[in-house]
Amino acid sequence: MARKAAIIGGGVIGGGWAARFLLNGWDVAVFDPDPEAPRKVGEVLDNARAALPALSDGPMPAEGQLVFAASLTEAVEGADYIQESVSERLELKHRVFAQIQQVASGTPIGSSTSGFKPSELQQNAANPAVIFVAHPFNPVYLLPLAEVVPSPASDPAVIETAKEILREIGMFPLHVRKEIDAHIADRFLEAVWREALWLVKDGVATTEEIDEAIRMGFGLRWGQMGLFETYRVAGGEAGMKHFMAQFGPCLQWPWTKLTDVPEFTEELVDLIAGQSDAQSGHHTIRQLERIRDQNLTGFLRVLKERNWGAGKVLLEHDARRRANLPAPVPGDGPMEAARLTVLPGWIDYNGHMTESRYLFASSETVDAFLRHIGADIAYVGTGFSYYTAETHLVHLGEAKLGDALTGTVQVLAADEKRLHLFIRILRDGQPVATLEQMLLHVDMAKGKTCAAPQAILDRLLPIAQAHASLPRPDAAGRHVGQRNA
Incomplete structure (x- = not known):
């Protein structure tokens, strides 16, 4: 009998979670009061069905059953795992957790929050031990990373169960050892985003030029080696110590404005939006999603062939799936x-x-x-x-x-x-x-x-x-x- 995942919130992230579970054989119940949720989730599923199977070298399991629940209670009843993906408002998340735990007090609840700490999510909860952060990256059905962040109040057994569930659906649970605002990855993204806003505001670069700098250069390196391994290689035969000795002094130079935020004005918004429209406005969002998915699939397949980075996660997922096939x-x-x-x-x-x-x-x-x-x-x-x-x-x-x-x-x-x-x-x-x-x-x-x-x-x-x-x-x-x- 298929296990059940409850997805609370049917936006881009919630839809991605639904697709990830559904295409890995789980039954999925989605609750979102938005009458457009079935259409939105359906469009995400269409993209996932076209892309995710291309990452596997074996048969996908039979797709689970998808239902759109009429109430939050209906969605979570009988669920083995619950993923909350509602708007980033703490009071809203607290209300959702309270309703969930009226009928599913012991079920693991992962939150897709990109900023809140688990201890904040757990405040006044009936059972804080089962609430934790499981922060994914878009598209959830393709990118394997999920930052799993517990607090001191979390039950370690629940966290280990959640990590194993995430592995079973082909994800890479990164256990964040200490809770912090915005976790790990988004802190990097915020720093880069801040600097990019300054470069546009000061007329140094356009949105397209910044994107070209990333995707034509260090973005390709980061995608398969990350930050520190990239710099270790940059240090040559002497390795990281040489790199640090060579480039460490530049940390004292005022190159960046990472600790300063440009004033968020209508003029800045119009400037960024106008350049972005000129850059890629000739594509619809659905077209951009399909282009993104095709590019990611090709990149991930190359990493898989080399058993490297995210490709190693895909190979391990194939092996787990193969082990469950009839002998x-x-x-x-x-x-x-x-x-x-x-x-x-x-x-x-x-x-x-x-x-x-x-x-x-x-x-x-x-x-x-x-x-x-x-x-x-x-x-x-x-x-x-x-x-x-x-x-x-x-x-x-x-x-x-x-x-x-x-x-x-x-x-x-x-x-x-x-x-x-x-x-x-x-x-x-x-x-x-x-x-x-x-x-x-x-x-x-x-x-x-x-x-x-x-x-x-x-x-x-x-x-x-x-x-x-x-x-x-x-x-x-x-x-x-x-x-x-």
């Missing part, structure tokens, strides 16, 4: 070993899945089978592995965006050194491709084939024996260009 089970026919979904990055200019992704689907299927017989990543760590020596791919149908695929394995032959497999990639039970593959068991240090250990053979050979009675696939042993009978 391959020998039966009367070929073994179902993998389930996949055709993602946006798998599609070519014809709108069909590319050849490389058929090979990827086969690889995922074979990897699942190898894990089943004990030749998993831990086994590879011992210095032995199965190497692919030959593959023959036959295209039988077209797979398109969003199609659910199943990979099955039939063992054609196996001995202590060789593994001859026939893989079917199925859509709706019908093959869209078949792959015949020969694998060799290899001593990686010597670069030579060798006999697999008895523990693996004890799991492999009974499957090969069971599959020996299956009809031999017509495509097995075909050469390229051979006509069908």
